[in-house]
Amino acid sequence: MSQIQIAEIIEQISQEIEVDANGQAKASVRATARLAGVDDESIRKALKSSADLAPSKLAKELMLQGFETADLTEWKTKGIPDVAIAIILEYYAYEAGRYCTKQARLICRSFNTIGIRAWIQNKLGWTKPASNSETAMTQIQLLAAIAQQMAQQEQHLLQQQQQQTEILHRLKAVEVEQDRVNTPCGHKYSVVGFANLQGLEISVKEAGTKGKKASALCRKQGIEIERIHDPRFGQVGLYPESVLIEVFKAEQS
Known part of the structure; x- marks a missing residue:
């Protein structure tokens, strides 16, 4: 998956992620599933299984981190908190066996550097309350800018690869x-x-x-x-x- 595609996914789920006044972030089940590269029904089933006698492996992972069955049930309608999103992404990146996804690994790798909460705050342009004289970029403007920047970086990389290929062909011709x-x-x-x-x-x-x-x-x-x-x-x-x-x-x- 390319950075351009990841940027497109981020833009598509922008309406389903939010951050409150305290900086705590959360995302819908659908948005979390899009980030992990799985269908949202898989995550819904995992959350629902927390109330079963034999909860799923993902549900166990979440409960081991201190979340209660009631929490997992509530997330299906009220959104998944940032800490839980990180656990879910790590699960689909490395622990889900044949259900692991490359997309989850790429997203998880990015989150490991700045943290899921900081990432969502950044994507939504959240900052501590500012004075009236200060202005901030809107959520849509920030997301659009990030998506454009990522697309430009990937385009630049493709151009560099093409130039390197051309140089190799020229060197071979010179050698002959x-x-x-x-x-x-x-x-x-x-x-x-x-x-x-x-x-x-x-x-x-x-x-x-x-x-x-x-x-x-x-x-x-x-x-x-x-x-x-x-x-x-x-x-x-x-x-x-x-x-x-x-x-x-x-x-x-």
Whole structure:
């Protein structure tokens, strides 16, 4: 899930999260389910099971943290408090087995840095009571700004990845061109340069083996082997294209 999609979810549930004058936050069952990446009925069933003889694993987790059965029942209509939201997200992030969701892990990771309460306060633009001269961004303005910022960050990342890909292609082309030498008897290449030109992957060991065979053919045909410095391998030989074609064909046959 991308940051853009997460921003869209946050904007969609903005009407279902709230923070009171004391800064205590809560969200509806539906909003909590959207954050966790599960359907709200799953959470409703878990909350309802707290009154059963065998409550669900999630209900047990909540009650172990000090919440009562009456609390869990009340949340279905009055909203889930911030502390409980954090427990629910952590459950679906790491403890729900095959029901764990990647979205819950991403959201939970964000909450771990600032806390669910601080996060909701921030998303809703809540601050301590301010003087009349102070102004604050409205909830919708803040959410829109955050969503736009996250989308811009993701777009910037995509552009960087595209630029890196283009740079790698250019470097490969430069490497091939650097390995090529114009001589009276035609183009000469190193083994690696020729392999790159052909779009072939070649290991250091394979390059060494092919280099020995190319050297043997050159000596047999009375062709002088030129050598150039290579930062990766030290001195490497340059062989006529015709010799390298013969070596590579022999390896493939």
